[in-house]
Amino acid sequence: MKKWLCMMMAAIAFFMSFNVKAEEDIMSDKKVLVAYFSATGVTAKVAERLAQVTVADLFEIKPVRPYTKKDLDWQNPQSRSSVEMRSGNARPEIAEKVTNMSQYDVVFVGFPIWWYREPAIIDTFIESYNFEGKTIVPFATSGVSGIGDSGGNIQKLVPEARVAVGKRFADRVSEEELQSWAKEWL
Numbered sequence: 001m002k003k004w005l006c007m008m009m010a011a012i013a014f015f016m017s018f019n020v021k022a023e024e025d026i027m028s029d030k031k032v033l034v035a036y037f038s039a040t041g042v043t044a045k046v047a048e049r050l051a052q053v054t055v056a057d058l059f060e061i062k063p064v065r066p067y068t069k070k071d072l073d074w075q076n077p078q079s080r081s082s083v084e085m086r087s088g089n090a091r092p093e094i095a096e097k098v099t100n101m102s103q104y105d106v107v108f109v110g111f112p113i114w115w116y117r118e119p120a121i122i123d124t125f126i127e128s129y130n131f132e133g134k135t136i137v138p139f140a141t142s143g144v145s146g147i148g149d150s151g152g153n154i155q156k157l158v159p160e161a162r163v164a165v166g167k168r169f170a171d172r173v174s175e176e177e178l179q180s181w182a183k184e185w186l
C-alpha cells in the first residue's frame with residue numbers, strides 16, 4: 001500500500017513538472033498589452049483568451065461613435081464601414097486612451113478583417129502612440145479571409161516599431177494554440 005502511494009505521488013510530481021515547464025515557457029520579463037477592436041464580439045473573445053495566456057493587460061479600442069448594424073453593412077457601398085474602408089485615410093475617433101503605453105514591450109493588436117485588411121480605427125489607434133522600440137503583433141478574426149497585408153499596412157504607419165505579419169484565428173481558437181503562437185514574442 002505504501003509503495004503504491006509513493007508511486008502515485010512520484011507520478012503526480014512528474015506530471016506537475018510538465019505543467020510548471022509550460023508556464024515557464026510563457027513567462028517573460030516583457031510587459032504585454034492586448035489591445036483590440038471588435039464590432040460584434042468575435043475578436044473580443046479571442047483577445048480575452050490571448051490576454052489570459054500571455055498574462056497581459058487588456059484594452060478595448062472603443063469608437064466614439066459605435067458601429068451600428070447599418071454601419072457594418074458591407075453590401076451597401078454607402079454604409080459607414082464601406083465609405084471608411086474605401087477612403088484609405090479615414091481615422092474614426094477612439095473614445096479612450098491606453099494609460100502609459102510606454103510601459104509595454106509587446107502590443108498584440110486584434111481586429112476583425114474588413115475588406116481583407118485592418119479596419120480604419122486600427123490605423124487611428126496605431127497613429128495615437130509612440131511605438132518606438134516596441135513590437136506590434138497583429139491578430140484577427142474573419143469570415144474566411146486571412147490577415148492579408150494588415151501587418152505591412154501597420155508597419156508603414158509606424159516605421160519605428162517592429163511589426164509582425166500577424167495571424168488570423170478562427171473564433172473557437174484554443175488557448176493552447178494562442179499560447180504556442182504568442183510565445184515567439186514573449
Ligand SMILES: Cc1cc2nc3c(=O)[nH]c(=O)nc-3n(C[C@H](O)[C@H](O)[C@H](O)COP(=O)(O)O)c2cc1C
Pocket residue numbers: 037038039040041042043044072073074081082111112113114115116117141142143144145146
Ligand atoms: C464591413 C465588414 C467587412 C468585412 N470584410 C471581410 C472580409 O474581407 N473577409 C472576411 O473573411 N470577413 C469579412 N468580414 C467578416 C468579419 O471579419 C468577421 O465576422 C469577424 O470575425 C467579426 O469580428 P468582430 O465580431 O470582432 O467584429 C467583414 C465584416 C464587416 C462588418
